[in-house]
Amino acid sequence: MSTYDVVIIGAGPAGLAVAYPLQEQGKRVAIIESDLWGGTCPNRGCDPKKMLMRGVEVKEAATAMLDSGIDGQVTIDWTKLMAHKRGYTEPVQTSTKQGLKEANIDTYSGAAAFVDPHTLMIGDQQITGEKIVIATGQRPAVIDIPGQEHLSSSTDFLDLDQLPQEIVFIGAGYITFELAVIAQAAGAQVHIIHHNQQPLKGFDQELVTALVAELSTQGIAFHLDTSPKALKKEADYYVLETDKGNFRADMVIGATGRIPNVETLQLERAHVEFDQHGVLVDTYLRTNQPHIYAIGDVLSKQLPKLTPVASFEAQHVVKVLAGKQEPIQYPLIPTLVFGHLKLARIGVSEKTIQKNTDQYSSEVIDLSTWYTYQRINDKQAKMTVVYDQAHNIAALTILSTLADELINTFVFVLGLDLTKDDLSRMIFAYPTPVSDLSSMI
CATH class of the missing domain: 3.50.50.60 (FAD/NAD(P)-binding domain)
Structure with a gap:
């Protein structure tokens, strides 16, 4: 041994x-x-x-x-x-x-x-x-319904030799959003089934609503407040039974957590x-x-x-x-939903903000009219900024094709407590997303 x-x-x-x-x-x-x-x-x-x-x-x-x-x-x-x-x-x-x-x-x-x-x-x-x-x-967790053995997972999707014509996703978390965007852009007809009215519940719901609206115009069908009841295999396709009717698909993916x-x-x-x-x-x-x-x-x-x-x-x-007995101290952790149109956030959790509404205020900034976003026709670009009682930034959520780049910039800004004055003493390459920073805080 x-x-x-x-x-x-x-x-x-x-x-x-x-x-x-x-x-x-x-x-x-x-x-x-x-x-x-x-x-x-x-x-x-x-x-x-x-x-x-x-x-x-x-x-x-x-x-x-x-x-x-x-x-x-x-x-x-x-x-x-x-x-x-x-x-x-x-x-x-x-x-x-x-x-x-x-x-x-x-x-x-x-x-x-x-x-x-x-x-x-x-x-x-x-x-x-x-x-x-x-x-x-x-x-991946497997939802407990009759016929659950017919469910596919994100693992199956990410190694498909051929893309199915019609795919149903159960669950509306970040995995579903990302894979659904890929499938729809590649030519599949996509349905998203979710048991309540709050997809992506960890993000600012106003921007989530805007993201859902945009993906709907692109062809993704959202079915909220819809609960799956059973999954059946019929010849070369599947039938998902729900409390709001049946869905026929070539592939049904369970994305109900891990x-x-x-x-x-x-x-x-x-x-x-x-x-x-x-x-x-x-x-x-x-x-x-x-x-x-x-x-x-x-x-x-x-x-x-x-x-x-x-x-x-x-x-x-x-x-x-190695002998250093210090408790772990987590820094700010950004979270991100990938897609062409991305959703990113950092800061105090949405759950905390909703439980303490008297301690926070917020504003939504329409970024679509700014040069950076006009240049690429990013017409959905916007940002929600949440302030604490001292008017410091407590959290922010970004909806944009550039959200992944911008959220990492805010990791530095918020993590190092940089102020507007601090940023005014820096010269950034222009025009770039980062050069907008001093106008955002």
Whole structure:
């Protein structure tokens, strides 16, 4: 039985961000992966999704400039676009394992299960670790309806050889919005089914409404306050039964949230506490067993479960294992719904703002008339700014084709408490989105 200083369960971005620094410190490190080496993000998550989204961005940018100097219609060739995506994703597993091998980090393939607080079983192999880091991530939840075995997931969509003619998405979170935009732009007829009136509930609802309206004009059909009841397979198509009628489709995708990968770990044998949202940790990211840590999407937490957050947590655990006993302090975390028209926010949560309306005020700024957005015919561009009682920016939400660029700029502005005077002492390249900053705060 092999013994290690640190054993990491999960070879995604979080686990890898722990493994390499610890090995460089001279520790004997092992890492275990039961699925795809490299994790969800580069294999079947944010990275391949953004590769496919590039086709949408080019198509819609050209469409926005029709009658403004651009002629002709840009179309998406799904087969070639998917080949572009696979050109990135297919080498990920091999390159990940090769990198670990070259770093002299031992790798184990298979599902890890605790035998006791220090011992893990992987297949018929048993290893022990002085310290253990759980970084097993999440997977798509499956809605409990008759016929749920016929549901597809985001994983299936991101590797389609051919695009179905008609797709129904169940759920109206950011995954649905992003995949629906890709599918519709590539030529599919798209329906989104959601059980209440609040899609993207974590974002400013005025801008969400504007986004839904724009996507509706592009051809995506939204069916709010509609609950799925059953899914049936009929010959070469599916029928989704809901409380508002039936929907026929070539593919039905369940996008009703994600759940932590904890079942196979046998955490009870290690006496590690967890709940339905994931593994419970303290402010040092330690479980109730002080030698066992957990990071990334497997955590039970209110913060967004995003790849950069997981990597930030990994960096903190590395410091703790090196002897720096400081609680984790999270910085501002931007969240983003990708598309040609993007929705981004940063700051105090919408839930907090709605619960304390007397402490906040807000304004909506129409950006569509500003030069930056007129230049690219971004007619939907707008921004909601929320102020606290001292008139400092507490949160902001941006709806624009440039929202991804602009929100990262506000990470610096808000994270460093930059003022209008601070910005006035800087000269930015003009005309660019960043050169508008001093007029926005």
